[in-house]
Amino acid sequence: MRDYLKGWKETTDEMIPPIEKRRFREKVIIRKPVDPIRPKTESGVDEEGTVYILNHSGKEDDSTTILGSDAMKKLFLTRLRTGEKIEMTSTPFVVGKGRDSDYLIIGNPTISRRHAIIEKTGEEFFVEDLQSSNHTFIDGEQLEGRYKLTDQMIIQLSDEKFKVEIKA
Template identity: 40%
Template sequence: MKRCGAEPYKGNEKYIFVSYSHKDKKFVFPIIEQMAKDGYRIWYDEGIDPGSEWPEIIAAHLNDCFSCIAFISDNSINSHNCRREINFALLKKKRFISVVLEEVQMSLGMEMQLSVTQSIFKYKHSSDQEFFAKLYEAKFLHECLGKPNPDIIVSKSSDYDENLKDLFGRDDLIREPFSDRWFLEADPAYNTELSDEDAVFCNNGSDRQKNVWLIRCKTNEKIDLPLGEFKLGRSDTINDYAVIGNSAIGRLHALIRRNQEKSVIVDCSSKNRTFLNAKALDPEIEYDLHDGDFIRLANEEFIFKQTES
């Protein structure tokens, strides 16, 4: 019986939660193995002891994770549990990436919900090397990076049988649907008013979704801003976007916090200050951002943009 070669992470450091349909494990497990081999700390729901209440364990790990990767496919779209996991991650404002495994027909609601997250279309990449290079561009994943594990052997998709039992001999493709109770125990603030079938495809109480990004004036680069916290600075290890080679920029210079309602910018006590529309910001205080606002980090200029769809 072939199992994933990477053990789910156990420990107190930051880790990535992986959401996937068990019907897609032949595609997902080789990716998990490669990431674990490269040193990323990853938790996924393989090998939970049969004596445990596994949905409660999944909800707790999703609540505690630093970031989430969701693998999107026809199987996951039609999975009650995958939809609940994704919805919970977005409501908790987890740093989120969706990896689209195949060309899928998404509902308008799903397109709207995932449009504010970073998506990587794996099936469009010509090689695994190209895919992983794109995936690892997500700087927040580096927060979950430890030491490489060279002993992990990366499998091929053909190595996995679609009809595998799990580690304990249970049918690995059949899981009981999650109840809201599991997520409420992980987080009492979890919203239970969303419908079972369409929880992830809602608009979180807003009639319209915002697309939000920065434009770096020097390079005309577009920098997408996901929900949650987005760090800007000189260091390429602690920031989501690094201004490399500019000594005027602080190691962690500023950050942008974004939820469904608004975006704010905070100066992180930088030496050379952060400016909003030419006004110097007081450190560690939130300032609201609006479409067209002019942001300057020391001598690096950006334009804040947002549109509703």
């Protein structure tokens, strides 16, 4: 053998096993039908096919169940320059001029790519500046750290103003 191979063997010296070809086999599992937990009753369905939820006594339940106010609270921003209304659709919610922002501010070169972030924690909303070049302001004061948002508050990102609306 050649010196530069140092320990390697020629392919003709070793047996390489062939690769097994595995074919896709369809597996069909047939299960027995599962009976419903509660038997169907005629009283829970009307002529139009509307299903009514029955309470434990078997009577129609007309009371309303409230799931919790935090599940329903939403935050909206109104861009005062254009009147555009923006709904906070995710948390965290990034505002800036970069393509990865949740709300893209177009037509304002003073806004940073990732200017500010809005987060929902429990029932409260908070805003934080993301080390933007032209800063974020609340009531004319430069924002330092996280700040709790309230309804009808004005947030200023650089020279762009937004009105906060929190709806339940």
